[in-house]
Amino acid sequence: MNDADPRRAALRRQLDHWRRALEALLRFDEIAAADAWASLAPDLVRSIRLRFDKAAGRLMAELTGLERRAASADGGETADIEEQLVALRQRYSLLETTIDFYGDAINSRSNPVMQRTLAGLDHLAVLSMQRLLAPLGHPAPPVLSYVDRGLGAAIMKAGLRLWDPTVLSPAATIKIARHNLMRPTALIHETGHQVAHILGWNEALADALEDALSGESPELARVWAGWASEIAADSYAFAHTGYAAVANLHDVLAGDADYVLRFVPGDPHPVSYVRVLLGVEMCNAAYGDGPWRGLAQAWVERYPLADADAEVAALMRASLPMLPRLVRVCLDTPLPALGARALSHWIDPAEVAPPVLQRLALAGGSALARSPYWSAAEPLRILALSGLQMVTQPARATAIAETQQQWLQRLDPLPVAA
Incomplete structure (x- = not known):
């Protein structure tokens, strides 16, 4: 390329810039903290990174082709290369939005308390989906829950195309509103959306x-x-x-x-x-x-x-x-x-009727929130019980919420009871 041509020099500078931008986009430990990445299941981390690697690789291959054309072309091709670079920038922006969404979600796990709390919610979300999907012959997708501002919960369903349409969502990515983190029944509303999509x-x-x-x-x-x-x-x-x-x-x-x-x-x-x-x-x-x-x-x-x-x-x-x-x-x-x-x-909603949940509370006593047995055997009904107690015993709601958070933080590693 003859850099004496100001327009072609500007094109080269832009091509160099977008190459560096794509390379930076895949430095994953700069997008989310290493500790936050480490709090995710290894299979989910691999899936997220593989999908983004492939999407960025496609853009990088396209950019490399433009660089080759720019290096060998005469001035007559400059306008066409510029036009294609504009289109590439737009696709980069879509991929950047997708990666930033996941980076922000993962970064909400940047402290140990939130890591364990959200991991517990991930566990409950998967269990809730398995209750309907498993008997109907469908696997439950992985879950990435995160906390964010706002009044309501939300989900980016697994398998949907994201802002970058070449990338499928690798997980049911569920937003829990910060104000509702300690009464997270909306988590199950969102897994209901995922189940309904699959079925x-x-x-x-x-x-x-x-x-x-x-x-x-x-x-x-x-x-x-x-x-x-x-x-x-x-x-x-x-x-x-x-x-x-x-x-x-x-x-x-x-x-x-x-x-x-x-x-x-x-x-x-x-x-x-x-x-x-x-x-x-x-x-x-x-x-x-x-x-x-x-x-x-x-x-x-x-x-x-x-x-x-x-x-x-x-x-x-x-x-x-x-x-x-x-x-x-x-x-x-x-x-x-x-x-x-x-x-x-x-x-069966009868399994979480108030009298039935009260019997569960009597049977488990204080061990419900501490015992690995109870947490493995009745995790979803313990969630229902905590929610019922918070809405019917407002004077104790703070203590109940604190107990529930401690329970959630111990929940993730537990096996599911047979």
């Missing part, structure tokens, strides 16, 4: 919800079918953790009236007003009377439908009498995606 449960549930309501109102049926993905995840969290999942969802959604009574066409999240009441109806159906009825009373008093837009109020009033029917669809109706069985066949 095709969302589509099957959408069909069942629409069928259940089509005789009442085709429009109402379509709206509820459009909420199927969030309803499936809420049902999964309820089946595993019972009333704690409903109360914690209530607390996340309890914003101002505009938020709670907002309907956004096309949004997969149900209107918060009726979403909480659907969870309460799950408690009514599975457990009968209980503190959830007081929660529902307080909810409807705080958010009167008179404050809603007329369209939303009409939608809510049409939905409320349908809630028992919808709960039966969610929990007790066989679906093709669930092996022609109901969710409650595989994961």
Whole structure:
């Protein structure tokens, strides 16, 4: 290349810059702390690095080709090389976003307490997925949980294409909101999303919800079918953790009236007003009377439908009498995606009914949070019990949360009881 040509000299400088940038992008210990990497399962570390190595390798090969062309080409090709470099920069940006997402997630494990806590949540997440996936012949994907700001949890599902479309997500990467770290029933909501993705449960549930309501109102049926993905995840969290999942969802959604009574066409999240009441109806159906009825009373008093837009109020009033029917669809109706069985066949909410959890508390006593036996035998029900105690014994919530954190930090290395 003749560097006397300023334009071609600028091109060479840019090519050199993006080579260095790609090389730096794969210095993994600069993206996340070495201790944080070391806290992950070795297989997961290898999978993450291999996928990013391959993606960066493709870009590096493309860049090398541009460098060769630039070195041998006459000035007539400069514009074409510049155009292709712009496209490469855009793909670099997508890969950088993907790698930075994982770097930030892994770096949330940069101190020993958080490493052990999140490793315990990883363990619970995998167990919760295995309960439905294993009997239906599917392996549970690895999990990378992380803590971040915000009100709600979230998941980047394993197997989905990331910002860089050449990279598939190597794990179910689950965000736990910092404020909810010690009442993490939302973890199971997010694993419900992953399970539903693997099984095709969302589509099957959408069909069942629409069928259940089509005789009442085709429009109402379509709206509820459009909420199927969030309803499936809420049902999964309820089946595993019972009333704690409903109360914690209530607390996340309890914003101002505009938020709670907002309907956004096309949004997969149900209107918060009726979403909480659907969870309460799950408690009514599975457990009968209980503190959830007081929660529902307080909810409807705080958010009167008179404050809603007329369209939303009409939608809510049409939905409320349908809630028992919808709960039966969610929990007790066989679906093709669930092996022609109901969710409650595989994961029975009765196992986390408050009286049953109280019997577990009496049987295990203080050893529940310390004994390797109990932690291996009943990890998900211990999570449900801790959640129930925190929402029904607020005066003890801080002590319960501290005990739960200590339990989570001891949980990860434990084998699963046969």
